[in-house]
Structure formats: structure tokens, C-alpha cells
Amino acid sequence: MDDINFAVLGTGGIGRRTLEVSEHKDHLTPVAACDRHGVAVDHEGLDVDELLAATEANIASDGGTATRGGTDGGVKQSGQNAGVAASVQAEPTETPIDDVIDESDAIDAVLVALPNFEHDFIPRVADRFAAAGYEGVLVDVLKRSRVIDMLDDRTDRFEESGITFVCGAGATPGLLTGAAALAAQSFVEIDEVEIWWGVGLKSGYEDNRGTVREDVAHLDGYTIEDAREMSDAEIETVIDEHDGVIEFEDMEHADDVLLERAGVCDAEDVTVGGILDVTSDEKPTTTTVSVTGTTFDGETGTNTFELDDATSMEANVNGPALGYLKAGVRRNRAGEYGVFGPADLMPGF
Amino acid sequence: MDDINFAVLGTGGIGRRTLEVSEHKDHLTPVAACDRHGVAVDHEGLDVDELLAATEANIASDGGTATRGGTDGGVKQSGQNAGVAASVQAEPTETPIDDVIDESDAIDAVLVALPNFEHDFIPRVADRFAAAGYEGVLVDVLKRSRVIDMLDDRTDRFEESGITFVCGAGATPGLLTGAAALAAQSFVEIDEVEIWWGVGLKSGYEDNRGTVREDVAHLDGYTIEDAREMSDAEIETVIDEHDGVIEFEDMEHADDVLLERAGVCDAEDVTVGGILDVTSDEKPTTTTVSVTGTTFDGETGTNTFELDDATSMEANVNGPALGYLKAGVRRNRAGEYGVFGPADLMPGF
Incomplete structure (x- = not known):
């Protein structure tokens, strides 16, 4: 595979850790990063260490869409905690995404x-890249099932522009999701896919408040709108009510529609749940994918994929994000545009 | 994905069961099948049930390369056990592969x-397709590491012809291999990949004598040439000496070079072993892939992928073979030619 220049929109926990992981990868050069107040671009390659140090307190609990300009729990506004803008490589800006789009001719x-938090936020970001005629890959780590349809609605637009959206x-x-698609290969009919995750997020909590907030929206009695509007204190209260350990059932995770659109199984046969423990860095339960199906010779079985408890949520998000990014670039360079889920980048079912 | 017309060269256990599995799959139409004495072609789709019934005793222990024309353990020469030629859809032929190549304009x-058994046999078959200007996908289920290099040597030839070789x-x-590539995504450095398989092959033994013969070649003291030259009785003797349960260590399985060429780890960090039990249909041990690595945040862990003991070897070969075939067709239609391993069809590492 040839070299890949990539950009990161957002320098919360996922954005920053992905930059860090990319330092371990061959052929990946980060050339741009932004948050809501700053943008750093260097087509020769960003100095990731410097950028990470500058953004270390860039926790962006609200994802940059709720309490703009606030300082409580959001990006610090001055000194070394001012987010991307604090980096010597960066410039302050009012239009960070547009600034990256301006450079996107040289971004793969x-x-x-x-x-x-707004379901159409990432689709609308994609629209802006398409409107600018971007030819390249967009990758997201979104969770919600309903967003996939919004992206699929944009397939023609992506194809016209030359965008491969993963x-x-x-x-x-x-x-x-990819593991489920692969585990399904033993079977001719899938009965059930169960995804069960464990996350221990004590020391990583500050860095992943946006993720925790989004998880709270999956609890009974809460909507995504509720979670977006809640103050950090209200989020803390919910966590305290669960003594810091929250179990989730039947989450609206896009694994279901992503497996269905890849032809693996019906969305309704996929369940996602898990346990979040903010009181410990140990995982409260082992992350496991179980795929139950029937073989061509009539046997029923369950193939399983287990992540070691020692692998952090960050490791399991950021490695795959870059892995799928590489797969997306390969597709893009072959002229394949449109919307791809993880299971579309696996052997066909 | 659009519809795919495919052919099967060889109607031993793998060929026949793949035809059977394809009946459960969308978008896959088998249009040609051959063994050494016969070829069946129907571009509207073969009648798989009829063909399977006709080839049921087509055990081809020697793979069609050793005792041509023999009847001991090879293809029966008459009646309903005469292999593909016994099918009402087939014609006898002296040149089965050429006959399929003649039809290959309409085969995806x-x-x-x-x-x-001859290491360059499959590469030489590929040469014949390339010489005929075939534009499409070739898929094999070969095991030996050293064959991959022979295929890579043909990359230019495949690209000129328009062949995507999986x-x-x-x-x-x-x-x-694919599971290992996926399990590696949590890590930035892979320490070890261990592949351990269990196969129970009592009722399936007759159908898979070629596979067993190839396994014997992995035993200490045996070479691939030994295994090819041995009579069926000699193979049986080896099996009997092990009381029907043979354990294999450090097998030369191409998982190693396939993971290395995909950049996942060094070939020497991959070990493959397993247990074959021809006295039972139960697996003697659980098939497991263990990938041990180091995360970006310095933790060491082992991710695992386990196949249910109820899934047969046949199910685990034939489903993936068709899954990778579909992935190969997608690549081919996008204009990507050359040699791809399973790990190349996964997220990049």
C-alpha cells in the first residue's frame, strides 16, 4: 500500500489517541488536525508529540456542539490547555472544518x-466535503444505527465527488462488527449475533467524557436529546446513581444495520450490550462477539471472538479506525466510492 | 454486489461441498465444474443436486496428479461413480481445465x-488462465507457505491478464488468517500468532482423503514428495500407527507468509498446529486463533477467535472460500489485479 496522508477532525480522546496510534503505523502520515478553535496543518507531517501535549486537556465533553465557548468541562481557553490552537503548529480559526477542506486536495x-449528538452532524460534515469536490476517504466511529441510513441517502453525492465513506x-x-462478519463465514444462516462489551474507564474518564455522555443516552428513560442537554454535573449524578458501574442492554448500535446491509443477518437478530465501569481501569466484563448460526450440514454452533481484558477501549477503537481507514483508501484508489461499513470490508457472506 | 458466475476445478470433497454451500448463498451461480475426466458447463446454472449425486464417490485421494487412470482410491471409472462425467450435464474430456478456460469469458x-502435491501445480493452472487472457478471479485453498512466492512471481502476468488471485x-x-489479521487490530506490535485446529473426520474421511494425505506430509520424517508417492494403504498405516489421532506441530501453513505480506507480523512469529482425529466426528480440540500483542498504551494481551466444535472442517473451508471469492470479485470489478491473501482483504494493519 502506498503512503497515506490523513487528517483528524476533533481532538478529544479518540482524535488524539488515533494520532498517537498512527505513530506506530507504517505509511500513515497525519497532516492536519483541528478542534473547534484551531487548526494545525503540515503536509510534511505534524509533530504529534507536540500536538498531543498541547491538547492534553481538550476533553470536549459536549463534542463541540452543545455549550460552545463554555469553559466548564469543555476546551480550556488559554495557556497550554487551549486545545489545538495552543500548538505551535496551529492557527486559531473560526472555521476549522472549512480550513481542513481547503487543504483536502493533499489529504487521502x-x-x-x-x-x-445531532444525528445528522457527521452526515452534514460529509456534505461539506462533497460540496467541495473532495476525492478521498472519510472515516467515522459513529455508533447510532439511524445515522447509517442518512449516509446511504448520500451515496450518489459521494460517488459524484469521489468519496469513499467508511x-x-x-x-x-x-x-x-467485522469480527461478527468473519465469524459468520462458518454458517449458511445466522440465528443471532451478540455483542457484549466491557469498558473500565477510571483514569481514562476525563479523556472520554463525550463517549460516556453518549452511552448515557442509551439508558432506559434517556434520549439522545436528553444526554446532549444535560450538564456535566447531571451526567455525574446518573453515574453516581449506578455506583459508577452502568449496564446497558439492547443499545442502538449500528452493528445491526451494518451487518444487515452486508447481507450477514437481519438487523433484529443483532443485540449489543455491555458494562461501563468508571471506578476502575479493569474491564468489568470481557468483550465478546458471539455468532450463532447453522452450517450447510445442519449443525448449530456459536463462534466467538474475545478481546483480552488488558486491551483498553482506546486501543480497540483507534487501531481499527486506522485499519479501516487504510482499507478505505485502498478502495478509494481503486475507484470505489459510496458508503462502506466494516462488514463490507470483510469477505462477502 | 452483483451476481457472480463461478466455476469449480476439482470435485473432491472441497469442490463438491463448495457447490453445495453455494446453494445457500445469494448471487452465486455455479456454471462449470470439472474433474480429470469430465466437464459440466451450463451458463444458466448447474443442477448442483444432480451433479453432487453423480460425483458422490469422487474421492480423488491423489488429487489427480499421481496415479492417473488408476482405480484404487481414485475416481471410479464407470457407472454412477465415474465422477463429473457421470452427470447428465457433463461431457467426458481429456482436457477438463482447458474446457473451462474456453468458457471463461462468461465466468467471473x-x-x-x-x-x-506438486507445489507449482496451482500456479501452473493459473498460468494457463493468464495465457488465455482470462479476466476474473481465481481462488484457491492451498496450504503451503512456499506456494505464495510462486504466485507473487506471477503478479505482472495476472495484472496484464486482469486476474485477481485470492x-x-x-x-x-x-x-x-483473516481472524488473526482482525484480532491484531487492537495492537501496535504483534508478538505471536498461534493457530490451533481440531478436525474430527470419521464420516468425512473418505471424502477428504486428499486433505489427510497432505496433512501426513507435515509429520516429522515425511516430505510432500513422500506423501504424494505413498499408496493409500501406506497412508492408512501411518494413521493406524497414531491410533487414528495425529497431532501436528509447526506445520508449514501459509498463514505465516500471508500475515507477513499483509504487514501484520513476521512469518516466524506465526505457528500452526492441530489435531486430526479420524476415529470420531467430534473435534479432538477446539480450533482457536490467539493473537498476542502490545497495545499503543503498553499493555500486553491476547485476543482470541474460537470456532464452535460443532462446525465441521468442511463448513469452515467452504463458507470462507466463497466469502473470499465474493471479496475477490469485488476487487476484480474495481480493476484490482494481482495476488491477494485473506489478510489483504481485511482492514489494513
């Missing part, structure tokens, strides 16, 4: 590491 | 389900 892939390319959906 | 993909696309290498 863009990781959209922005929380998606959606749901984190851990779940992402790594685990 | 060819599964090469021939044993590869190699090692069975269970191992194949499904398990």
Missing part, C-alpha cells in the same frame, strides 16, 4: 472523530 | 479445488 483520508469504524461498531 | 470466478482462502489459511 479524514477521520471524523467528532461526537454525533462508517462505524471503531470498536463497536467496527472491530466487533 | 474460478475456485481451484485441486490438491497441490490465495489460501479456506479455513487455515483463510478464515483463521
Whole structure:
């Protein structure tokens, strides 16, 4: 594979850790990164260490879409905690995404590491790239099933522009969706896909408040709108009510529609749940994908994929995000445009 | 994905069962099948049930390359056990592969389900397709590491012709190689990939004598040439000496070079072993892929992929073979030619 220049939109936990992981990867050069107040571009390659140090407190709990300009729990506005703008490589800007789009002729892939509290937020970001005639890859790590349809609605637009959009390319959906698609290969009929995750997020909590907020929206009695409007204190209260350990059932995770659109099974046969523990860095339960199906010779069985408890959520999101990004670039360079889920980048079912 | 017309070269256990599995798959139409004495072609789609009934005793222990024309353990020469030629859809032929090549303008993909006792046998079959200007996919389920280099040497030839060659696309290498590539995504550095398989092959033994023969070649003290020259009785003697349960260590399985060429790890960090039990249909051990690596945040862990003991070797070879075939067709239609391993069809590492 040839070299890949990529950009990161958003420098919260996922954006920053992806930049860090890319330092370990061959052929990947980060050339642009932005948050809501700043943009850093260097087509020779960003100095990731410097940028990470500058953005270390860039926790962006609200994903940059709720309390713009606030300082409580958002990006610090001054000193070394001012986000991307604090980097010596960066410029302050009012139009960070447009600034990256302006440079996109020389960018092969863009990781959209922005929380998606408004369901059409990431689709609308993609629209802006398409409107600018971007030819390259967009990758996101979104979770919500309903967003996939919004992206599929844009297939023609992506094809006209030359965009290969890889959606749901984190851990779940992402790594685990791909594992389900692969585990399904033993069977001719899939009865059930169960995705069960464990996340221990004590020391990583500050860095992943956006993710936790989005998880809260999956709890009974809460909507995505509720979670977006809640203050950080209200989020803390919910967590405290669960003594810091929250179990989720039947989450709206896009694994279901991503497996269905790849022809693996019906969306309704996919269940996603898990346990989040913010009191410990140990995982409260082992992350497992179980695929139950029937073989051509009439046997029923369950293939399983298990992540070691020692692998952090960050490792399981950021490695796959870059892995799918590479797969997307390969597709893009072969002239394949449109919307791809993780399971579309696996052997066909 | 659009409809795919495919052919099968060889109607031993793998070829026949792949035809059977394809009946459960959308968009896959088998249009040609051959063994050494017969060829069946129907561009509207073969009658698989009839063909399977006709070839049921087509055990081809020697893979069609050793005792041509013999009747001991090879294809029966008359009646309903005469192989493909016994099918009402087929014609007898002296040149079965050439006959399929003659039809290949209308064939999207060819599964090469021939044993590869001569290491260059499958590469030479590919040469014949390339010489005829075939534009499409070739898929094999070969095992030996050294064959991959022979295929890579032909990359230019494949690209000139328009061939996408997907190699090692069975269970191992194949499904398990892909699982290893996916499991590696949590890590930035891979320490070790261990592939361990269990096969219970009592009722399926007659149908898979070629596979067993090839396995014997992996035993200490035996070479591939030994295994090819041995009579069926000599093979039986080896099996009896092990009381029907043979354990294999450090097998030369192409998983190693396929993972290395995909950039996942060094070939020497991959080990393949397993247990074959011809006295039972139960698996003697659980087939498992273990990938041990280091995460970006410095943790060491082992991700695992396990196949249910109820899934047969056949299910785990034939599903993936067709899955990778579909992935290969997609690549081919996008204009991507050359040699692809299973891990090349996964997210990049």
C-alpha cells in the first residue's frame, strides 16, 4: 500500500489517541488536525508529540456542539490547555472544518472523530466535503444505527465527488462488527449475533467524557436529546446513581444495520450490550462477539471472538479506525466510492 | 454486489461441498465444474443436486496428479461413480481445465479445488488462465507457505491478464488468517500468532482423503514428495500407527507468509498446529486463533477467535472460500489485479 496522508477532525480522546496510534503505523502520515478553535496543518507531517501535549486537556465533553465557548468541562481557553490552537503548529480559526477542506486536495483520508449528538452532524460534515469536490476517504466511529441510513441517502453525492465513506469504524461498531462478519463465514444462516462489551474507564474518564455522555443516552428513560442537554454535573449524578458501574442492554448500535446491509443477518437478530465501569481501569466484563448460526450440514454452533481484558477501549477503537481507514483508501484508489461499513470490508457472506 | 458466475476445478470433497454451500448463498451461480475426466458447463446454472449425486464417490485421494487412470482410491471409472462425467450435464474430456478456460469469458470466478502435491501445480493452472487472457478471479485453498512466492512471481502476468488471485482462502489459511489479521487490530506490535485446529473426520474421511494425505506430509520424517508417492494403504498405516489421532506441530501453513505480506507480523512469529482425529466426528480440540500483542498504551494481551466444535472442517473451508471469492470479485470489478491473501482483504494493519 502506498503512503497515506490523513487528517483528524476533533481532538478529544479518540482524535488524539488515533494520532498517537498512527505513530506506530507504517505509511500513515497525519497532516492536519483541528478542534473547534484551531487548526494545525503540515503536509510534511505534524509533530504529534507536540500536538498531543498541547491538547492534553481538550476533553470536549459536549463534542463541540452543545455549550460552545463554555469553559466548564469543555476546551480550556488559554495557556497550554487551549486545545489545538495552543500548538505551535496551529492557527486559531473560526472555521476549522472549512480550513481542513481547503487543504483536502493533499489529504487521502479524514477521520471524523467528532461526537454525533445531532444525528445528522457527521452526515452534514460529509456534505461539506462533497460540496467541495473532495476525492478521498472519510472515516467515522459513529455508533447510532439511524445515522447509517442518512449516509446511504448520500451515496450518489459521494460517488459524484469521489468519496469513499467508511462508517462505524471503531470498536463497536467496527472491530466487533467485522469480527461478527468473519465469524459468520462458518454458517449458511445466522440465528443471532451478540455483542457484549466491557469498558473500565477510571483514569481514562476525563479523556472520554463525550463517549460516556453518549452511552448515557442509551439508558432506559434517556434520549439522545436528553444526554446532549444535560450538564456535566447531571451526567455525574446518573453515574453516581449506578455506583459508577452502568449496564446497558439492547443499545442502538449500528452493528445491526451494518451487518444487515452486508447481507450477514437481519438487523433484529443483532443485540449489543455491555458494562461501563468508571471506578476502575479493569474491564468489568470481557468483550465478546458471539455468532450463532447453522452450517450447510445442519449443525448449530456459536463462534466467538474475545478481546483480552488488558486491551483498553482506546486501543480497540483507534487501531481499527486506522485499519479501516487504510482499507478505505485502498478502495478509494481503486475507484470505489459510496458508503462502506466494516462488514463490507470483510469477505462477502 | 452483483451476481457472480463461478466455476469449480476439482470435485473432491472441497469442490463438491463448495457447490453445495453455494446453494445457500445469494448471487452465486455455479456454471462449470470439472474433474480429470469430465466437464459440466451450463451458463444458466448447474443442477448442483444432480451433479453432487453423480460425483458422490469422487474421492480423488491423489488429487489427480499421481496415479492417473488408476482405480484404487481414485475416481471410479464407470457407472454412477465415474465422477463429473457421470452427470447428465457433463461431457467426458481429456482436457477438463482447458474446457473451462474456453468458457471463461462468461465466468467471473474460478475456485481451484485441486490438491497441490506438486507445489507449482496451482500456479501452473493459473498460468494457463493468464495465457488465455482470462479476466476474473481465481481462488484457491492451498496450504503451503512456499506456494505464495510462486504466485507473487506471477503478479505482472495476472495484472496484464486482469486476474485477481485470492490465495489460501479456506479455513487455515483463510478464515483463521483473516481472524488473526482482525484480532491484531487492537495492537501496535504483534508478538505471536498461534493457530490451533481440531478436525474430527470419521464420516468425512473418505471424502477428504486428499486433505489427510497432505496433512501426513507435515509429520516429522515425511516430505510432500513422500506423501504424494505413498499408496493409500501406506497412508492408512501411518494413521493406524497414531491410533487414528495425529497431532501436528509447526506445520508449514501459509498463514505465516500471508500475515507477513499483509504487514501484520513476521512469518516466524506465526505457528500452526492441530489435531486430526479420524476415529470420531467430534473435534479432538477446539480450533482457536490467539493473537498476542502490545497495545499503543503498553499493555500486553491476547485476543482470541474460537470456532464452535460443532462446525465441521468442511463448513469452515467452504463458507470462507466463497466469502473470499465474493471479496475477490469485488476487487476484480474495481480493476484490482494481482495476488491477494485473506489478510489483504481485511482492514489494513
